[in-house]
Amino acid sequence: MSNAIPTVRCRAAVGSTRCHLDPASDPMSMWRSKPKTRFRRLVVRHPTPDTAAVSASEIEEGILHILEISELRKVGIWSDAGGMRAFDLQCPHMGADLSEGWIDDDTRLHCPWHGYLFSPRDGSLTSNPNVGPMRVARERSPEFDPELAPRCRLRMLPLDRVGDDLHIRVRP
């Protein structure tokens, strides 16, 4: 199995069909709901290999700040009246990059793959919006129990104030 950039290698001639995911080129985009995004990317420093640091003055309330640790790993910082928290931006459900999701007006972080909703305040899974629309087929079977809720929550990370900086321990 190749780890190269994902491409669909077409054997069939597909004429002038081009594969691109640019919503601006989508003639139906005006019909489709547009997610609200309140994200900001920050430049991250590493005072030690286990620590990510950013300036505390860069953190604003109501914005999810994104720190890129590696290609696969991002960390989020959320601040509001309840305080400041840091957490992994990997969805604990299936592994989506939550920095590609969005935050709604009720301060819920939406996963871009399955729409699961997480609280950036404590990392809890607040709801699975798919339950209602799929009710008809969500019947108990040997392999599926509709009463079981997924036990997943965002992985919260220790965050310390060091002078004017915030230090996040990115490795246990």
Place this chain on the structure above:
Amino acid sequence: MKYRFSLVYDFDATVAEAVAAYLDAEHYSYLHRKYAADYEILEADEHRMRIRGSWSLGWLRAGHSNVVEYVPPARFIQYATRPHPAWLPSIHHLIAVRTDLRYFTDEARQVTISQLDVELDLPFWLWPVRKLLRRQLERLKIEKDEEDIAMLRRRRMLFGDSTLKAYLARHQFMLFKDQFREHFGGGN
């Protein structure tokens, strides 16, 4: 008049991963939200479901529903497309679409093949636009597959060969899950 065509290409994942992604109903209105903001199961039995994909513009919620039939282990047939709401002018009042999707392994090259066979039943006066319709359907399939492959690739990088484990958890809903488990659940 019937117009038939096929779209065949390599799919950069195992057959089990391709089938799991197809049956992962919860991802359609999020990862593939560009194509339908809402995804709803209207009817279901052991082998068939009627599924509606729709989106909203103000008070109007428009889309279409169709029947999806799973033929294990890796074949999906879609037909009986109906516009929603029924009074809304739609191409589905004029054209009947039947698709037959299969995933299988090319043993010689050890790659997964996606083969989509499409049959359009259209009135004679729409015959001149058949190739335009074909290109739109091909583009839709390729774009969705690209999104799925990107998801599967990330999951492989994170979880190695355990990409099916999350789908098979007791709390995780997927279409036709018992049949999927029967064919692809060995060792998970």
